Amino acid sequence: MESDFEAHTAVAEELVVAQTGLVSLDGPAQGRVTTRTGWIDANIKSFQRLLKPLADKFAEATGESSASSDSAASSDSSASLPGENKLSTKVMQKFAALEVGAMLGWMSTRVLGQYDLLVIENEEAPMDGMVYYVAPNIAALEWRHGFPPDEFRLWIALHEVTHRAQFTGVAWLQEHFLSLLDQSLNSADPKAFASAMKQIAAARREGRNPFDEGGIAVLVASPEQREVLDQIMGMMSLLEGHGDVTMDRAGADHLSEIPRFRRVISHRRSQVGPLARLMRQIMGIEAKMNQYVAGERFIAAVEEAGGMEFLDKAWEGPECLPSMAEIRDPNLWITRVSASS
Numbered sequence: 001m002e003s004d005f006e007a008h009t010a011v012a013e014e015l016v017v018a019q020t021g022l023v024s025l026d027g028p029a030q031g032r033v034t035t036r037t038g039w040i041d042a043n044i045k046s047f048q049r050l051l052k053p054l055a056d057k058f059a060e061a062t063g064e065s066s067a068s069s070d071s072a073a074s075s076d077s078s079a080s081l082p083g084e085n086k087l088s089t090k091v092m093q094k095f096a097a098l099e100v101g102a103m104l105g106w107m108s109t110r111v112l113g114q115y116d117l118l119v120i121e122n123e124e125a126p127m128d129g130m131v132y133y134v135a136p137n138i139a140a141l142e143w144r145h146g147f148p149p150d151e152f153r154l155w156i157a158l159h160e161v162t163h164r165a166q167f168t169g170v171a172w173l174q175e176h177f178l179s180l181l182d183q184s185l186n187s188a189d190p191k192a193f194a195s196a197m198k199q200i201a202a203a204r205r206e207g208r209n210p211f212d213e214g215g216i217a218v219l220v221a222s223p224e225q226r227e228v229l230d231q232i233m234g235m236m237s238l239l240e241g242h243g244d245v246t247m248d249r250a251g252a253d254h255l256s257e258i259p260r261f262r263r264v265i266s267h268r269r270s271q272v273g274p275l276a277r278l279m280r281q282i283m284g285i286e287a288k289m290n291q292y293v294a295g296e297r298f299i300a301a302v303e304e305a306g307g308m309e310f311l312d313k314a315w316e317g318p319e320c321l322p323s324m325a326e327i328r329d330p331n332l333w334i335t336r337v338s339a340s341s
Helices: 001-018 036-062 068-076 087-108 135-145 149-169 173-186 192-205 223-251 256-271 275-284 287-313 324-327 330-340
Strands: 031-034 112-118 132-133
Touching: 001 031, 001 149, 001 173, 031 036, 036 087, 036 112, 036 132, 036 149, 087 256, 112 149, 132 135, 135 256, 149 173, 149 223, 149 256, 173 223, 173 256, 223 256, 223 287, 223 324, 287 324, 287 330
Parallel strands: 031 132
Antiparallel strands: 112 132
8 A cells, every 4th residue: 555655645635635725835746655653652642742732731730840741741641729629630641632532543443644734743854744655544435335446545635635625825823823722722721521421411401402503622611712712613623624625626637436335434434333433422422524515515505605716715815714603604705704705
């Protein structure tokens, strides 16, 4: 697969540029074929890098050393806050570690490819973003459904390279995304965990699903974090929808089995058992799955209103990105952006 994906990644990049006009400012895309364990390890590194500021915040509050802070970002070590916060903080950290472990373990059997802008291959020579392809999952689908490997692998590459083009071809997007993550983490409050448990219990009593809006991460968020998470979810819905639309359009003249690929992948996303669905809801993966559909509907509505050129306005600046409310009701975004043009 390594030689295949090296070639497919390069071809995909050319096709994505031709389709979207987004040219990477970071040079040619680099792909890496990996195992499920390799994918998990790469994502653990991403979490360590992402959660470092939050771990430092806990370390400062508890008087721990920065070395302990690093450990907290990569394990379930308990940072003890004084007084009444001590137990809830330990529970929160144990729960978070369990959630991340369950999420990575389950997703490692499902994910086909991933563009990860948080991965650093070498701390002394950082590489901004790597396109990963998870070999056993791709091979299993090819075998089970009789997919032609050359076509299916190029189709997968088109989706991941589109995400790389978004983050490296739109000059401000990567910095904006990381700033939103920083804002979310910097406003974290351990006390929110106890409040979240009460919200879950209340929602269950009222017959509502407490995880509909995005899993436990949304429930433990402060009001400030919820506002930031809304921006992140709106942006990610746009990016995921754009990724799905672009992979089909860019490959249309080169791949004969896109409709069958799409049917199988859509069915695969929706067909899970009750326990797996509950896990997806708790971890926020269900909300991510919904982002693909919501994003595609948003793009279809925007293009119907003003064509692909109108959709390109979303790349003009952070203020042009849709909120989650605008993803759900594209006319809100259409009206707002049209008024500011």
